[in-house]
Amino acid sequence: MSYKAFAVDLLTDEGFEQFVQQIDKLKDSNSKEAYLFLQQYADKAEELSVDNRLVFYRYLADTYSEQAQYQQSKEIADKALLLAKNLSSPSIVSAELNYTRGFAVENLGEFDSAITNYQNGLEIAESLNDKKNIATGLINLGAIYYLTQKFDRSLIVFNQALNIAIPLKDNELLGYIYSELGILYEYMYEEEKAMAFYLKSYEYFQQAGKNFNAYNSLRNIAINHVRHRRYEEAIKINKEIVEHEKEIGNIEIMASAYMGLAWSYLKKKESNPEAAYEYLKISEQYSSQGEQYKIEVSFGINKAYLLYEMKKYNEVLETLSLIEPLLQDKKMHKAAIINVLFLKSSIYYEQEQYEKAYHLQNEYFKLGTELRESSNYEAVEDLRMRYESEQADIKKQLLDQQQSLQTIRLKESEYQEENRNIILAFSAIVVLIIGWFLLRIIRGQQRLVFLSQTDGLTGVVNRRRLIELSDFFFYQAKKAKIEFSVLMIDVDDFKLINDTYGHKVGDKVLTKVAQIGAATMRSTDEFGRFGGEEFIALLPETGLEQAKNIAERLRKSINEHEIWRNLIKGNVAVSIGVSCVDLDVHKNADDLIKSADILLYKAKNQGKNQVCY
Ligand SMILES: Nc1nc2c(ncn2[C@@H]2O[C@H](COP(=O)(O)OP(=O)(O)OP(=O)(O)O)[C@@H](O)[C@H]2O)c(=O)[nH]1
Incomplete structure (x- = not known):
């Protein structure tokens, strides 16, 4: 479906319900088209009732975010939240707007502000006893927690969200929670568990008909493969992804697919640095279209690593000098800074500027130790065990309520088999951008052994x-x-x-x-x-x-x-x-x-x- 096929006079209070349905459909099939469609109506929104206007702004802010236009998303959400203050009673759209704004500022690197928005939204959702939005608020909070290395808190809130979403049987919500749990487990170095959660999220998004999200889950599966250095497989999958560009319509996925190709071509057995460099350039084109802080930082670091591997040291330093101001201004998690320190110290070492290298390397270790200590893996481990057994109990109870356990299991295994086939057919994944940070840290630590x-x-x-x-x-x-x-x-x-x-x-x-x-x-x-x-x-x-x-x-x-x-x-x-x-x-x-x-x-x-x- 194309946005041009929509009737132009749809945005009225009378036709608003239909408008929303159409937009929902378009968002699921192609987020870029949904974005372009909504743009046409931005001026007409003033004519709507306050309630409908708020809903319209939320959609508009959401699509801006999906296109990595976070500053605009934030501005629209601010405008709408101001308008929402005029409402006589709290409305759930205020909670949703808080989440949208939180997501925008999170991606602009303003984590404290994002936490405040998520908590505000959660409060409203709780006061209205809106289960779905309570779960959504918890998912948002959980993600901020792992981004700031508070893995225990993250695990707690994701499990709270899961306990709400399982009885609701909301596939989309479950898709989101499992996807976030996958990323959290990846941060905790639990690769296999992470993979299992990504697969689950992929399945749920598929069932919910959430195309874009399903691709995103596949992209997350990719990092798992890359960590195991299965570059040939990564190439095959990334190529599949780039072929589906139109369907996906998201620059972040494209940027990371091309970056994934660049890495794989450089690191595979028969390395091909020229091809890697070409893919890097394409990736750069995509990432420059977005203003997403995460993309900018992650892309810059990846680019610097690739150039480092190619021994283009001056270009590495040039690239890093562009990232560093971003890290000073904003409260990005320490992993990015660690990568910059590592790369710079390695280059100074190669250039025989030992004093500079030594100085940076000390900072690198100090920050690395802080990061490890703050992560407190052991405490998280205990929590993890508890929650996993709790989830197993919940699942069993649910199954017990339905027919006979035997039939359900049979059905489940058939279903899993079917899904496995779908996944194999797609075999499409891209690198999870944040995940690269982690991968880089591990590599960095290995290399610095020789330096210090x-x-x-x-x-x-x-x-x-x-x-x-x-x-x-x-x-x-x-x-x-x-x-x-x-x-x-x-x-x-x-x-x-x-x-x-x-x-x-x-x-x-x-x-x-x-x-x-x-x-x-x-x-x-x-x-x-x-x-x-x-x-x-x-x-x-x-x-x-x-x-x-x-x-x-x-x-x-x-x-x-x-x-x-x-x-x-x-x-x-x-x-x-x-x-x-x-x-x-x-x-x-x-x-x-x-x-x-x-x-x-x-x-x-x-x-x-x-x-x-
Ligand atoms: N040449 C040299 N000697 C060292 C170095 N580090 C320690 N030592 C010496 O190693 C010696 C160790 O002696 P002891 O601890 O008595 O042990 P040992 O003579 O090996 O006796 P046993 O362990 O009982 O077999 C000391 O004399 C230290 O001065 C070093 O870097 N170079």
Whole structure:
């Protein structure tokens, strides 16, 4: 359907209901056409009654938002909210206008103002006991919370929304909640759960006939694929998306589809930087059409990363200089700033401007730690478990109320199969723009290992990094119930080596031990210097038995190495303590390291040059 096919005299109080129905249809099929259609009537709205005028303005503000014209959306919503003050009793359209305004300012980076609007809207909806709008307000609040890293609050309000939406059986609402839960789980590094929620939201939007939203859910699925580095698949899907441009009619999705293509072409096995650059340019054209703060920042960061990968360092700095003012003015979440710091410090490092690189890198780590601490993943984990079991209970109750559980399950599985086929047929996804921030942080942290956390003498990772990594592996082991072992390694009679051959030789011995240690490890392990003549090996996804074998192999490689002949008389030996995570005994990574240390001293006491576990 085209907006031109609409009759022009539709916007009257008498025909208003019909007008709204038509607009709803048009919005579902093509948001750009709905936007163009409403534009034609903007002047005519003055002739409507106050009630109808408010509804018209809400639609107008909504379509502005859908076209990423947030400033206009905000202005229209402000005008309408002023008008709403004249109403004799509160109307639900005031709640909706608050949500619309909140969404606009959220995308302009004004988070506090957005929270106020969402809370105002929620209050009105509650006073009118309008369940759907209460749920909508909760969804909006939940999204702001995860954007500002308050994951626990976000989880709470999404679950409140879910508890309202499930009995209402409102597919559109459920689509929104699952989509938001998907993003939240993505922020919490729960990739599989995120994917499951996106799929659910896709299914609900499909059932609700919400075309644009369904595409948006598919776009969110994309980030999941990209995180797993399935670039070929991402290319196929992004190409599908760009082919459906007319149907989708949204510049944000287009900008991110082309950005997704650019990344995939650059990072895939047979990298194609030229194609990547071309796609980057197309993406730039789309993103420049919108004034969306999120697009501007995200696009800029993505562009900078791509240029960095292409080693176009001056262009990277130029791009970053355009983003930085946006970050200073507005309260965007810290992830964006972290990315800018990382990129700048990496470039200064490449350009051998070490002092600048070091300075920025310190800021990067400080902010990274703050971000991690403020996120408080463990507390969220407990909440998550509670809510997931609660949801499972609610679902069971609902099913119990209907026919026999057996038939329903059968129907469900048929339905899921059908949906899976639809998804496979589409296989269309685009990158979720905010999600890129997260992806970039992970990469950033990996790269900076080489810049800062290396032991100056031996070249292996230093104590600080070992502690960070052990915390991370321990958290993973606890969360996903996978094993994690630690080897504590100490050079035997090292004082004697120092005293006999001097400190220089002592240093060489330490360097060689580090080199042999690092070379003996698997690619997933980390070998580093803990201090003095002590080393640690971190072995993620490794049980005690396997860790013992690795420790023994390491002890032998060091003790039997030929290199010692050139340095000292006899061979260098090490003692090793081996400990594997036992959640009944170890509360954190520090406990685990202490266990390994105790076993190391047992090995020393039993005669050195041996492994104890
Ligand atoms: N050359 C050199 N020596 C170091 C370095 N760091 C610590 N040391 C020395 O390592 C020696 C460690 O000695 P001890 O703790 O007595 O241990 P040990 O002689 O290895 O004895 P056991 O551990 O019982 O086998 C000390 O003399 C330290 O001064 C370093 O970076 N370079």
